[in-house]
Amino acid sequence: MQANDPDILWVEEPKLGLAGKLYLPLIAQGLTTTTRHLFSKKITVSYPDTEPEIANPLIYRGVHRLNRDEQGRVKCVACFLCATACPAHCIDIIGTESPWPDREKYPESFTIDELRCIYCGMCEEACPVDAIELTSLYNLTGRTREEMVFDKEKLLSVHDQTIDKEPMRSQGGATSQGGFP
Amino acid sequence: MAKVWIDDQEIELGDNERLNGIEAARRVGVEVPHYCWHPGLSVVASCRMCLVECGTKNSETGEVSMLPKLVPACQTPAKDGTVMVTNSEKVAHARAFVEEALLIDHPIDCPICDKAGECNLQDYHFEHGQQERRADIKPFTSRRRSMGETVTLFVDRCVMCSRCVRFCREVTGTNELMVVQRGAHEEIDVFPGFPLENKLSGNVVDLCPVGALGDSDFLYSQRVWFMKTHNGVCTGCSTGCSIQIDENQDKVYRIRPRTNPHVNQWWMCDDGRYNWRYIHDDARLIGPSVSDPAVSGNGASSNGDGSGLGLMEWSTVIARVDDDVRTAGKMAVVLSPHLTVEEAYLLCTYARDVDPDALIAVGPAPVVGEDETFSQGFTIRAEKCPNRRGVEEVAAVFGKRLTLDELLPKITRDGIQTVWVTGGYPQADWMDEATANQLAAAQMLVVQDIADSPLWQVATHKMPSATFAEKEGSYVNFSNRLQSVPWAIRPPAGARTEGSVYWQLLGRSGLYQSKIVLKEVASEIAFFRAAGEDVGEHGVDLTIDMLAGA
Ligand code: SF4
Ligand code: FES
Numbered sequence A: 001m002q003a004n005d006p007d008i009l010w011v012e013e014p015k016l017g018l019a020g021k022l023y024l025p026l027i028a029q030g031l032t033t034t035t036r037h038l039f040s041k042k043i044t045v046s047y048p049d050t051e052p053e054i055a056n057p058l059i060y061r062g063v064h065r066l067n068r069d070e071q072g073r074v075k076c077v078a079c080f081l082c083a084t085a086c087p088a089h090c091i092d093i094i095g096t097e098s099p100w101p102d103r104e105k106y107p108e109s110f111t112i113d114e115l116r117c118i119y120c121g122m123c124e125e126a127c128p129v130d131a132i133e134l135t136s137l138y139n140l141t142g143r144t145r146e147e148m149v150f151d152k153e154k155l156l157s158v159h160d161q162t163i164d165k166e167p168m169r170s171q172g173g174a175t176s177q178g179g180f181p
Numbered sequence B: 001m002a003k004v005w006i007d008d009q010e011i012e013l014g015d016n017e018r019l020n021g022i023e024a025a026r027r028v029g030v031e032v033p034h035y036c037w038h039p040g041l042s043v044v045a046s047c048r049m050c051l052v053e054c055g056t057k058n059s060e061t062g063e064v065s066m067l068p069k070l071v072p073a074c075q076t077p078a079k080d081g082t083v084m085v086t087n088s089e090k091v092a093h094a095r096a097f098v099e100e101a102l103l104i105d106h107p108i109d110c111p112i113c114d115k116a117g118e119c120n121l122q123d124y125h126f127e128h129g130q131q132e133r134r135a136d137i138k139p140f141t142s143r144r145r146s147m148g149e150t151v152t153l154f155v156d157r158c159v160m161c162s163r164c165v166r167f168c169r170e171v172t173g174t175n176e177l178m179v180v181q182r183g184a185h186e187e188i189d190v191f192p193g194f195p196l197e198n199k200l201s202g203n204v205v206d207l208c209p210v211g212a213l214g215d216s217d218f219l220y221s222q223r224v225w226f227m228k229t230h231n232g233v234c235t236g237c238s239t240g241c242s243i244q245i246d247e248n249q250d251k252v253y254r255i256r257p258r259t260n261p262h263v264n265q266w267w268m269c270d271d272g273r274y275n276w277r278y279i280h281d282d283a284r285l286i287g288p289s290v291s292d293p294a295v296s297g298n299g300a301s302s303n304g305d306g307s308g309l310g311l312m313e314w315s316t317v318i319a320r321v322d323d324d325v326r327t328a329g330k331m332a333v334v335l336s337p338h339l340t341v342e343e344a345y346l347l348c349t350y351a352r353d354v355d356p357d358a359l360i361a362v363g364p365a366p367v368v369g370e371d372e373t374f375s376q377g378f379t380i381r382a383e384k385c386p387n388r389r390g391v392e393e394v395a396a397v398f399g400k401r402l403t404l405d406e407l408l409p410k411i412t413r414d415g416i417q418t419v420w421v422t423g424g425y426p427q428a429d430w431m432d433e434a435t436a437n438q439l440a441a442a443q444m445l446v447v448q449d450i451a452d453s454p455l456w457q458v459a460t461h462k463m464p465s466a467t468f469a470e471k472e473g474s475y476v477n478f479s480n481r482l483q484s485v486p487w488a489i490r491p492p493a494g495a496r497t498e499g500s501v502y503w504q505l506l507g508r509s510g511l512y513q514s515k516i517v518l519k520e521v522a523s524e525i526a527f528f529r530a531a532g533e534d535v536g537e538h539g540v541d542l543t544i545d546m547l548a549g550a
Helices: A018-022 A024-039 A081-085 A122-126 A152-162 B021-027 B089-104 B120-128 B163-170 B203-207 B270-274 B293-298 B314-328 B341-354 B388-397 B404-413 B433-439 B454-458 B498-505 B514-524 B526-532 B543-549
Strands: A064-066 A091-097 A105-113 A132-134 B002-006 B009-013 B051-057 B064-066 B082-085 B144-146 B151-154 B177-180 B187-190 B213-215 B228-233 B242-248 B251-257 B289-291 B309-311 B331-335 B359-362 B401-403 B418-422 B444-449 B461-464 B473-476 B481-485
Touching: A018 A024, A064 A152, A081 A091, A081 A122, A105 A152, A122 A132, B002 B021, B009 B021, B021 B082, B051 B089, B064 B082, B089 B120, B163 B177, B163 B203, B203 B213, B203 B251, B228 B481, B251 B270, B289 B314, B314 B418, B314 B444, B314 B461, B314 B498, B331 B341, B331 B388, B331 B404, B341 B388, B341 B418, B341 B473, B341 B498, B341 B514, B359 B388, B359 B404, B388 B401, B388 B473, B388 B526, B401 B404, B404 B433, B433 B454, B444 B454, B473 B514, B481 B514, B481 B526, B514 B526
Parallel strands: B002 B082, B331 B359, B331 B418, B359 B401, B418 B444, B444 B461
Antiparallel strands: A064 A132, A091 A105, B002 B009, B051 B064, B051 B082, B144 B151, B151 B213, B177 B187, B228 B242, B242 B251, B289 B309, B289 B461, B473 B481
């Protein structure tokens, strides 16, 4: 964008008044805020001794999980839309013919590099069958880089761990249909 | 001269041009959506997607009289005075209804369909379809059955355009595919026991405007939008079909024909289409080496397999080869018909530079069976190499051109010190042991090749080279048409294109650029004169200059 672009609206900085030039009223204003917070209820917690409480796990963007369908099979149909949407290119899928008669395609391998991921949630938004979701697990650690590349099994185990507390966002796109709801 | 009006734009067609409404509209940049029409097949006008308003303009009064009903543009010739309207509301409605009708029994399983991203049904739906679906039909999984070894049919995705059926009738003349049942139950199928098994069968996959016909070889291996498409030339036979190489991150996933009216029209054969896996073969040669008793003796950089070969850096190898070749003296070169014109020229130039009397031979051009011609003229040639004509013409100007058999006895008789052989054949058995040993009679045997062979075993200077997808350059096909193409992928680490090696040997600076070399070739060799100007997508015919030269 050029500086002389007609879409740019140039505004003048407002001039400081007398109170602004004196500084003192502003300092008093600032100190009031500080003092008010000193005595109000604390919302910071001393992590890791105390775990923060996540207000709404359903919209939190933490570690991914791969959902299972009613029969316990991976719900993903290997359409690669998440990999396409991912701005960090951290999803790697190898798709192949599914071993089940009622489904056509499934991921032979599905890996997410959790270190590369920027947790933007685009994959979740792109998924036509609601197979990938971000959970509220946020404290993710590992000893090696390899350990942080989550494969299909690991992602499914995240599902098993979290499904009770965080139900699937929607039941749309039953996998046996492989299409948009 | 015929005057035609399309959406208020006027075009003039030549006297001998026979265009239909779709082609005429294309001339003025108007795209008429269509499924069943294909330039290479007969017109059936069955899909009704191309409906337009049509009329005639009276040349005297200038009055336009329109037909009351819409007509299919594919079946309407563009004649003098034809007026077509493709952007009216009436036309838009017709298109939306056709789209709606097609989608009523379509599975809409785009997320798992290989065609998604290059599907006409998808594209036209976004462009011409309705916002909302009135039919209450949930997406479902398509039924699927195999049509033959290479082609799978996803039955419910089909839009019954019958392109595939017409292809098998008209182009191959083998009639395998047919329409079974009637009305809403129509399906494509083969007769039991007679699968789709002709040498052009892969083309029906490209022809299918939707994802109904799938390539079993490519199935589910990539989504199409991840791949980049590069122009190429098929090196399977001397027809030299124009192709597109689809690649993602230096890995080839499929090869498709590229339209070229002078060579392959719209088609290519299955041999060329599927025979590219050797590019990514684990057995590809990598890492250059020079046999050197001194090096392997002290074990400094021996490659450990006891062959006495020292693996080296490319830069040192090239300097070494140059040194050794220049000290050795008398030289003979075998040009592979898999080399590009530019590479052959550079190698000959180098050989002449080293030894002004260097012998130039053309390597074997494998012939398998006989030419195979299909009913509409498409021919698979028996000569299984892309550029025999090109290297022969280059070799001819560098003195008497020999065949490999003529060269063999000369090696010992004339006391040739260095033999430089280029390979690059996909056939593993292109060189037998006896010939290899005869070539090895020279003191130095320099070999550039892609796979192990008896020749590679006896070579003293080994330089792994590149396959067709990895090189840029020009090929001259059987009918003297020269096509220039860029490279599609990079060669594997440890292999280098022949061209870049010669470029460096000749001491030229910068990166190897085939375009520059082709200009030189065109100005120096009369046969290639026509290639001096820009070689377009369809290549240039060199025969014109050949006749002039004669
Ligand atoms: S399979 Fe494809 S090419 Fe054949 S009729 Fe159906 S849509 Fe047309
Ligand atoms: S393209 Fe004209 S009717 Fe099908």
